[in-house]
Amino acid sequence: MSTYQTNTSGDSSVTPQVSLTGVVERITFHSEESGYTVARLQSPRVRELTTIVGNFANIQAGQTLQLQGTWKEHLQYGQQFQVIKYSETKPATLTGIEKYLGSGLIKGVGPVTAKRIVAHFALDTLEIIEQDSDRLIEVPGIGKKRVKMIQRAWVEQKAIKEVMLFLQTHGVSTTYAVKIFKQYGEKSIAIVTNNPYQLSEDIFGIGFLTADLIARNLGVDPASTFRYRAGIKHVLGEAAEDGHCFLPQPELLTAATTKLTTQEHTSTADAVLEVLRTMGVEQELILETVEDVPLYFQPSFFYTEQNLAISILKLLERPQTVDLPRVRNWIERFTQSHKITLSPEQQQAVEMAATQRVMILTGGPGCGKTFCTRTIVALWKAMGKKIALAAPTGRAAQRLSEMAGIEAKTIHRLLEFDPATRGFKRGVDEPLPHDAIVVDEASMLDLFLAHSLIKAVRTDAHLLIVGDIDQLPSVGPGSVLGDLIKSSRIPVVRLTQVFRQAQSSGIIRAAHQINRGQYPTLETISDAPVSDCLWHSGGFEPEHGVQAICELIRDFVPSLGFDPVTDVQVLCPMTRGIVGTRNLNQVLQQLLNPPALEKPQINRGGDMLRVGDRVIQLKNDYEREVFNGDLGVVGSIDSTEHEVMIQFDNREVIYDYADLNELGLAWSISIHKSQGSEYPVVILPLYMQHYLLLSRNLVYTGLTRAKKLAIVVGSNKAIGLAVRQNQVGKRYTRLPARLGGNTSSTIHQS
Numbered sequence: 214m215s216t217y218q219t220n221t222s223g224d225s226s227v228t229p230q231v232s233l234t235g236v237v238e239r240i241t242f243h244s245e246e247s248g249y250t251v252a253r254l255q256s257p258r259v260r261e262l263t264t265i266v267g268n269f270a271n272i273q274a275g276q277t278l279q280l281q282g283t284w285k286e287h288l289q290y291g292q293q294f295q296v297i298k299y300s301e302t303k304p305a306t307l308t309g310i311e312k313y314l315g316s317g318l319i320k321g322v323g324p325v326t327a328k329r330i331v332a333h334f335a336l337d338t339l340e341i342i343e344q345d346s347d348r349l350i351e352v353p354g355i356g357k358k359r360v361k362m363i364q365r366a367w368v369e370q371k372a373i374k375e376v377m378l379f380l381q382t383h384g385v386s387t388t389y390a391v392k393i394f395k396q397y398g399e400k401s402i403a404i405v406t407n408n409p410y411q412l413s414e415d416i417f418g419i420g421f422l423t424a425d426l427i428a429r430n431l432g433v434d435p436a437s438t439f440r441y442r443a444g445i446k447h448v449l450g451e452a453a454e455d456g457h458c459f460l461p462q463p464e465l466l467t468a469a470t471t472k473l474t475t476q477e478h479t480s481t482a483d484a485v486l487e488v489l490r491t492m493g494v495e496q497e498l499i500l501e502t503v504e505d506v507p508l509y510f511q512p513s514f515f516y517t518e519q520n521l522a523i524s525i526l527k528l529l530e531r532p533q534t535v536d537l538p539r540v541r542n543w544i545e546r547f548t549q550s551h552k553i554t555l556s557p558e559q560q561q562a563v564e565m566a567a568t569q570r571v572m573i574l575t576g577g578p579g580c581g582k583t584f585c586t587r588t589i590v591a592l593w594k595a596m597g598k599k600i601a602l603a604a605p606t607g608r609a610a611q612r613l614s615e616m617a618g619i620e621a622k623t624i625h626r627l628l629e630f631d632p633a634t635r636g637f638k639r640g641v642d643e644p645l646p647h648d649a650i651v652v653d654e655a656s657m658l659d660l661f662l663a664h665s666l667i668k669a670v671r672t673d674a675h676l677l678i679v680g681d682i683d684q685l686p687s688v689g690p691g692s693v694l695g696d697l698i699k700s701s702r703i704p705v706v707r708l709t710q711v712f713r714q715a716q717s718s719g720i721i722r723a724a725h726q727i728n729r730g731q732y733p734t735l736e737t738i739s740d741a742p743v744s745d746c747l748w749h750s751g752g753f754e755p756e757h758g759v760q761a762i763c764e765l766i767r768d769f770v771p772s773l774g775f776d777p778v779t780d781v782q783v784l785c786p787m788t789r790g791i792v793g794t795r796n797l798n799q800v801l802q803q804l805l806n807p808p809a810l811e812k813p814q815i816n817r818g819g820d821m822l823r824v825g826d827r828v829i830q831l832k833n834d835y836e837r838e839v840f841n842g843d844l845g846v847v848g849s850i851d852s853t854e855h856e857v858m859i860q861f862d863n864r865e866v867i868y869d870y871a872d873l874n875e876l877g878l879a880w881s882i883s884i885h886k887s888q889g890s891e892y893p894v895v896i897l898p899l900y901m902q903h904y905l906l907l908s909r910n911l912v913y914t915g916l917t918r919a920k921k922l923a924i925v926v927g928s929n930k931a932i933g934l935a936v937r938q939n940q941v942g943k944r945y946t947r948l949p950a951r952l953g954g955n956t957s958s959t960i961h962q963s
């Protein structure tokens with residue numbers, strides 16, 4: 214039996230503490246994050262169920278609890294028992310045991326199996342599972358495989374409980390406790406006690422602040438070098454999340470000093486500098502001094518940037534001998550037979566693809582990048598080259614396949630990612646077998662992916678990098694496409710002419726206007742719109758915007774023949790706020806996928822995830838082969854196996870409950886996450902509440918995700934501000950300098 218203290222602030226001085234015993238009948242609400250729980254308890258000899266409220270680590274229906282707390286009168290819900298402390302005893306009645314076993318506590322045992330087990334072993338059930346679990350084979354319908362599964366799950370849940378108890382007392386939520394356990398197993402407590410900051414390196418979702426809280430609860434000295442090192446790395450990690458490959462010393466010092474100062478401890482720049490220098494000497498960080506400014510890199514960033522530059526220079530070194538008149542002849546015959554005319558810029562690009570090993574093709578929407586790429590692919594085919602097409606995301610690869618008429622792969626797949634080694638099979642030692650490679654949506658290439666790709670390209674192969682430089686930079690660190698162009702080392706063709714077919718599109722016109730810093734032409738919404746690029750003022754307040762978005766999705770969009778559930782994507786500049794993704798997801802879920810009896814759902818940290826919900830993957834998961842930004846739909850929820858099935862395009866992928874924080878609702882997603890994808894209809898809320906994030910390339914990227922219809926919702930002021938703002942999102946990188954490019958300052962902000 215274990216005793217747990219809950220965090221509820223029961224005012225015991227006013228109402229006396231009393232004891233209460235009972236069996237948990239059902240859980241009304243449980244927050245995985247905080248453990249805050251509302252449950253219904255059946256007490257012996259009491260007819261009515263009691264509502265209990267408090268923080269619980271791992272509460273399950275069927276548990277027998279002994280509680281201490283106070284009675285409270287809740288204005289809305291009446292009398293409740295506010296739990297201060299609780300302990301658990303094993304259930305003692307047949308029904309209690311059955312409920313406990315079947316509550317989902319053990320993977321592999323649902324209510325039906327629980328009934329069978331209890332019918333066989335009666336009151337000895339729990340003792341047998343604990344001490345003589347091989348006997349489970351005696352239960353009809355349970356085979357050897359299931360026995361093994363139950364044995365494993367039983368041991369795991371016991372160990373989890375222990376780890377939970379330890380972590381809860383040190384301020385960690387139950388969700389993270391499960392993740393910590395999954396990562397470290399039985400070593401969890403030892404690792405956390407030894408170095409709580411390890412968690413922030415190993416576990417997705419645990420950052421320095423959570424680790425710091427645990428460390429504080431464990432009594433780690435706030436002035437310890439140990440803590441300072443973790444704080445400095447954390448600041449560099451945060452900078453990487455903002456896209457930087459390094460930080461100059463002054464910025465790093467300021468940020469780390471602030472981060473390391475707490476109520477009990479004041480950190481100083483001198484103290485941080487001392488630790489920073491040691492980290493440099495010990496190569497825990499790489500120090501590079503440029504123009505007298507010390508720059509600090511995480512080692513992997515430094516070496517990757519350096520090696521990427523070396524790989525590119527190597528590709529550029531190999532000369533290419535081509536018979537240019539023959540190429541021109543081929544282009545003439547090709548364009549004549551296909552009855553097309555290439556613009557001079559396009560002609561230049563096609564010739565360059567034959568004569569240069571590496572080149573970049575850039576330009577805005579409708580300028581014919583795809584058209585040109587198709588011609589280049591045809592030329593390469595005619596030259597007898599073995600060709601590969603790739604893009605950073607599944608969606609972008611799919612689009613490229615459709616447009617180019619040959620199979621395109623994600624870069625991960627092209628490079629043959631191996632989940633076992635967490636590395637790519639293709640690389641310097643085993644390069645790609647292709648003679649010519651096209652990589653599309655190159656604005657999404659971050660430092661690491663670009664390096665993995667380029668080092669796998671044979672030095673005698675061709676590489677065509679296609680991308681729109683005005684789009685948002687990659688989610689990951691670096692600004693590779695921009696840097697490659699800036700270095701002036703790689704030949705670039707910029708397509709600038711918008712083709713007639715594209716000129717009629719209001720979306721394309723608005724995108725080019727935004728790029729030039731002009732207020733875009735948007736048609737005010739009406740019942741019979743002419744343009745495909747519309748504007749709805751969205752009222753004065755963000756609340757009105759939410760209402761407007763709902764009405765657009767419910768009434769307007771279907772009136773134009775679009776499906777409100779599958780065709781529309783709401784893209785927001787940010788997560789927080791009333792018109793942020795978090796709130797809109799709640800509202801749109803209610804509108805588009807409301808609760809229903811036939812739709813199972815699970816509570817995930819206070820948010821519901823329901824069958825039919827649109828979801829987005831939030832990190833690269835190489836084992837499941839699902840990548841950051843992939844969209845799917847909740848297909849089914851299995852409360853016995855603790856698993857959720859997500860349908861991604863044509864693939865079903867299973868998630869354990871504990872891994873559900875890899876997913877977020879996607880009725881509304883951030884513009885950043887939408888890169889590389891296109892949707893029939895895009896709704897783009899832009900409000901002054903977003904002003905810190907509003908920028909030209911953000912709105913440009915959001916708008917150009919729309920294939921058939923874009924609706925901007927929000928104030929003119931916010932749209933105007935975004936269009937004028939061209940200076941945000943600068944990133945620290947040294948790639949242009951490493952390529953030996955003509956950069957005025959070598960400490961580069963791309």
Ligand SMILES: Nc1ncnc2c1ncn2[C@@H]1O[C@H](COP(=O)(O)OP(=O)(O)OP(=O)(O)O)[C@@H](O)[C@H]1O
Pocket residue numbers: 553554555556559576577578579580581582583584585681712713714715
């Ligand atoms: N040389 C050309 N002659 C005739 N039409 C062209 C030519 N180049 C492009 N187009 C047409 O212009 C339109 C836009 O071209 P394309 O789709 O290749 O642009 P893009 O730069 O790839 O745009 P996006 O970035 O939006 O995908 C298409 O309808 C295409 O067929």
